[in-house]
Amino acid sequence: LYEPLLSEKANETVEVDDSPLPDDLTRDSLSLPDPAEPELARHYTRLSQMNYGVESGPFPLGSCTMKYNPSFTEDVAGRADAAIHPGRPDSTVQGTLALCHRLQDYLGRIGGMDAVTLQPPAGAAGEFTGIQIAKAYHEHNDDERSEVVIPDSAHGTNFATAAMAGYEVVELPSGDDGRVDIEALEAAVGDDTAALMLTNPNTLGLFERDIEHVADIVHDAGGLLYYDGANLNALLGRARPGDMGFDVMHYNVHKTFATPHGGGGPGAGPVGVREELAQFLPNPHVRERGGNYEHYEPSNSIGKVHGFYGNWPVLLKTFAYIARLGDEGLRDASAKAVLNANYLAEQIEYEVPFGPFHHEFVASAGEQDAADAAKRMLDYGVHPPTTKWPEIVDEALMTEPTEGETKRSLDQLAAAFNAVAGDSDAELADAPSRPTAKRIDQATAARNPRLSWQALDDT
């Protein structure tokens, strides 16, 4: 059953009168929904029922690491003594600063980085922070550079971030094995190279085995190596970006450290750097002095990337997750994530052209349209994988089950894949039939944008 818009259920127009302000500073009226709480509760309960989350079933979106979000971390983030204002003096928020300092330390250990800022409010904000740091580094060395090199299989944010920071993007074609093509890299990297942005394992789930060579090439040219942390869940306790030669990295806490993705956000994108780059970290940074904690401005800080201190509640959840799992749990999470991906790949009939992969794999839907195949998977009660990307695989089905699935649920997921693999194109084109909404016309939505209920009234 469909749910009407709130405005269709209970809109009310209220005149603004008895204003404590002069009329010319005051609006005339306000027209908004006015449901009483029982109606409000039913509205959002119904909306929630039309939504699929991690607790609804398998959610194998490749590159998104939709792992189970431990319930207790919500309670941690909801603590009354965590609800503090950012305008308080350091001396009155020692608890918060102590926790931030511990989290900086935890993340540094996990990534092999010397200093970590918690300020970036999302992964892409972390990329921006990292690239601004790289830029500041080069400018500090009076070495202005104009290019950022990015493999064609990289996340779209890498390209957009480099452009946003004012860099030209040099796109690097992947090698036949799905990894960085060393010759192409050598050709692309030079005096203009500010940085190479890399994900490892890459979006095909493949470890860049030549990573040290790659690092040498970039470093020899005077560039920096940026690590996109999207796939870090593959490697916890097995390899660290800092040890591979990366200079800067961001962590995607909603992927690696199980903070919920919230239907699009909030996330957090802490950034780790080598010692030499710590002077460029955003302002403020947290340090410890004789058992007390304080904010300070790094000597050559890039400034700020968030109005205050970043997405604090998300950072609290991150801290709680890491403190709960510890070394042992984090290592196990990666091992089981990789096991699950390998097991699932083994069970499905679609071809998986590249390997050995880690926490995710990219299957090919072959003759089928991957997007249609995904819609059809909805009819089998599971969430489909990411589709049609990376483009290096035809009709890509980019699949990441995470460590959170049991063998039983992986078998069910494989059954859904295999059922779809056997379905006809017509069945795929008609899909989905199971969810409340049938196939949604996205072309019309873009051609005739109606982005508010006001716009619906207009048409």
Add this chain to the structure above:
Amino acid sequence: LYEPLLSEKANETVEVDDSPLPDDLTRDSLSLPDPAEPELARHYTRLSQMNYGVESGPFPLGSCTMKYNPSFTEDVAGRADAAIHPGRPDSTVQGTLALCHRLQDYLGRIGGMDAVTLQPPAGAAGEFTGIQIAKAYHEHNDDERSEVVIPDSAHGTNFATAAMAGYEVVELPSGDDGRVDIEALEAAVGDDTAALMLTNPNTLGLFERDIEHVADIVHDAGGLLYYDGANLNALLGRARPGDMGFDVMHYNVHKTFATPHGGGGPGAGPVGVREELAQFLPNPHVRERGGNYEHYEPSNSIGKVHGFYGNWPVLLKTFAYIARLGDEGLRDASAKAVLNANYLAEQIEYEVPFGPFHHEFVASAGEQDAADAAKRMLDYGVHPPTTKWPEIVDEALMTEPTEGETKRSLDQLAAAFNAVAGDSDAELADAPSRPTAKRIDQATAARNPRLSWQALDDT
């Protein structure tokens, strides 16, 4: 989609070894489900999706008052400083005692009673408490009585409670107008009458207009008048049991004061009494002495009806609801409950034989089987009313929308009623088709009881 039993998903048998106890005091093994948290979360999420609550839609179960449960009362009940142990000295739980005292006072004002105990953990426990108080009262007066008089339209608990307390039940036939038949009452009441148990408005939603006469008859015979609070939501601020002549009453807090029913419980059934009966209240009772609060044992207490102090978290929610609404809100709740019932009755095609009713009405499904009609309503996306009861109405559809429904949702509910009224017997017999489960065979369940997964394995 169906959800397997936890035992079918993840059962594990664990041997008990390394016990700190001698072997002869220790069991050998334990075989129970062992889901990890992600699987647990999905299991219960899925189960919840197969369940209908007040936030799922209209829930017009007559006599059950399924009103909206304000979300904030859950936060109130979950407070850390409310999580205290019953074994603490009074001096260390002054907050809890103060709140209990305030709630006793609130309930006394609302019911027109002089003293209120919070101890009974449910409405039926309240009835038992009230009847035991009546018994104690008579015994205290050396006036042993053997009968409790109950109208035929009363809740089943009234009969069971009287029997449980050792009384004979005298069933009183309803008059033609659906109310107490005064002649029948006069015939039934006598020297053996310990009490008359009455609901007002009664289960047909009708106010017992002769209540003062009824009270006189019972009191003149030396009996007490017991008020079953199930329908108090009809009268808040309009009439009080104490003013009508009732001597003892219970409050159904999950009905009148919006504590959630929890799929069967917990409830709370505070009992109010006239001054003269306060000496018989359960032990302990809370009183105030110079700004401090203390437990004490009423002089002729009936003893205890709960191991400790009753269902404290439920009482907290009750307190919060009353304190939020106050006089004005409570009055409005009853007015809107009565308005909603009258409006809904007006919109439906089924006949409503008795009136004027208040917060609920009993329609007749006429030629249809009321239970089948109810199943069919599920196909229209709403919860059906209570069926086939009270028996005074043929094929009863006992309907109580509560104050929580909008006009819009009442119109939808009426549309569902009217659609069913027009459906054929065959359509009714095949219903429901919409919920996950189709019509469930209750006869077989009773004939071949399988009450555990162990029993499933056996068959």
Add this chain to the structure above:
Amino acid sequence: MSDSDSHATGSPYAPQTAAETAAMLDAVGADDLESLFDVPESVAFDSEFGIDARSERATRREVARLLGRNADLTEFLGRGHYDHYVPSVVDDLASRSEFLTSYTQYQPEVAQGFLQALFEFQSMLVELTGLGVANCSMYDDATALGEAATLSQRVRSVSGDRILVPEHLRAGKRAVLSNYADGPDLTVESYPMSDGIVDVPALADDIGDDTAMVYAESPTVRGVIEERLGAIGDLTHDHEALFCLGSDPIALSLLERPVDVGADVVVGDAASLGTGTAYGFGLGMFVTREEYLRQVPGRLVGASEDAADRRAYTLTLQTREQHIRKERATSNICTNQAWVALRTAMHAAWLGPDGLIDLAKDCVTRARDIADRLDDIVGVKAPIHGRHHFREFLARTDQPASAIVADLAAEGFAVHAVDDHLVQVCATETTADATDEFVAAFREVAK
């Protein structure tokens, strides 16, 4: 109130706007709301309760203000109400409105979720006890014991009106039992204990063919693990009485199975799994032999099939219940503790058998360790019984128990005063981090 939900409706949870109210009054042909009430003037209430309305925020603040008067104590308290750590996920899942705000499952087709959860709860109790039938909840252990007593009347082949209970029984529990025993004219009598456990020879002297039921506990209210349950069972059955055992699901995860000691009924409080300390809020468990099925009080969930031949669940054997059988019902219970049972099942599943057994072992060793540490204090003897304990134990103090309790409260701790020089101490994992401070404080106050 600026922080309130000031909709154009009458009260926060009644959604009708003034315009809707007018339209609805019009539809029913009424002039105003008051005219809908058919209340004779002589009994009409024309005054006020004198209860102020408050915003949601102000209401929460008022509760906070009141509860702020509770002292902040670390509780080493037990005696029937126990605090174990409840994982967040239990709150999170149990609070889903589809569970929390649903009704008793009279329409099973839209209540399969709760029914299945209760079926699973029943099954867990069947495994823990080895008995065949668990109902899906009573109010608490005291009322479950009361129901067991009335069951003994209904199922026993020979007449008898004596209910024998141990000398060491919480007074509150016994008082409830007495009320339940009052209607059917049963007599509740105590039998003696010896150094913390049942004095079986003395019980043998007390018991007779007029004994309807013998009740024993393990662990006892003093935390002692009963050592001779099998002998008590045999003795009871020799007299054709019902053997009712009191325990709890955590203890049952480790202790010998009730079925193996001859228990006919197992009662107890199961809320310590799934619900933390809540001022005595309980969950009565009631498990019995299959042969007594049709005399069981309370609700039972059974498996069946739906019209599509798929497994489905439903309340069953409702002809035992008050809404069908009225005065001939097995009990008057209607509203029970279903939601508390849901939480218990969730917590048990979260722990799993490994976790349950570990938790139970911890209850034994933790009590032992703390008793040892207290016993080292001059002026303290702990435990007073040379027995195995579960969670709690009695300590004899040279100082008056009332002084110990008061002085410990001043230090931020709570223990029970049981007798003039007897205190009772209970410890679980929730007080683990405070143990050192507690022992140190005890050392000071015991001087």
Add this chain to the structure above:
Amino acid sequence: MSDSDSHATGSPYAPQTAAETAAMLDAVGADDLESLFDVPESVAFDSEFGIDARSERATRREVARLLGRNADLTEFLGRGHYDHYVPSVVDDLASRSEFLTSYTQYQPEVAQGFLQALFEFQSMLVELTGLGVANCSMYDDATALGEAATLSQRVRSVSGDRILVPEHLRAGKRAVLSNYADGPDLTVESYPMSDGIVDVPALADDIGDDTAMVYAESPTVRGVIEERLGAIGDLTHDHEALFCLGSDPIALSLLERPVDVGADVVVGDAASLGTGTAYGFGLGMFVTREEYLRQVPGRLVGASEDAADRRAYTLTLQTREQHIRKERATSNICTNQAWVALRTAMHAAWLGPDGLIDLAKDCVTRARDIADRLDDIVGVKAPIHGRHHFREFLARTDQPASAIVADLAAEGFAVHAVDDHLVQVCATETTADATDEFVAAFREVAK
């Protein structure tokens, strides 16, 4: 750990039992888990992080221990982050896992609920601003302002690289803007203010045809309601620059509509509806004219139809976004603050238009009242600007502001020190009950 979830699995949230792991390894032909990692030995990590695992209970306790070091202060703080009472139902509904744990709505058929909620959020902002297009969130107001600056570059018909911002602007916000301005080589410059509001003649002197955007706020960081927004808009448009207005949804419920003063873009933080104090955690709103639709940063939800011709919602105009357009995207934003927006929409709906207007009025009168009371104190002048205020105001104190802050902290209150003898005080309904004590404490420390 007895309080842990000691399943036979490797870690709490990885559910594979040892037997399942073995079976799966077997299925993939691997000897052990380590052999699945294709990591060259030279970069393999063979050490440990040195992070201890903890039970859930112990983790919560550790967080409690750390946060216990925060002082317990009643905060009269604002300057861009505000505390309003959030009703419980918002937490309850937003925490439903179907919302909380879902992903960006790339498969709209199973994400209709969140999409509709975001569509409703967008619609509310459209009503509040009068502008045609709202995206479904940026990180916070500072980053939204940064995005507005880059938008001005993309949509302006003539070239220009100067972004003019008010002298009274929070430093943190300006610092973020500077970072966003860095890539496209924009210059951020301040224009002067006069007694708390924009000095329009001075702005007229500063502005030029090389001005890409003028930013103004109402209320300002000092809580002053700007009185000449229309004039600022006209002046800005005279130079074909974009007029960007900073505000918040509560203020917009009462103040003149942005569209009526010529605003081209409205930014601000909307988290004060739906999310209480959270150390600066924000929700960037971004609303602009329909003509700039295809240059909007971030996600947009649009209405469409499904194959059954029923209304349905979907992310739309994704060709603006990084995952399609890569380096030619309108922004690099991917993960946003969708769940915070969901909460804001819920809170706004709970309040309704009446409640929002009342709340906004209260922000005006409450600030006025407290300022009046502080102004009565010897040694205090409040507010320093003779203007209308919203929630907060500046006060001049004879005592050094740092001393006022420190002395108030000792009394349990927090205010801002803004300059040597300037403090800023912010008040909402959440501090209402502490106002008397606060004023009394202020009187003491201002001596």
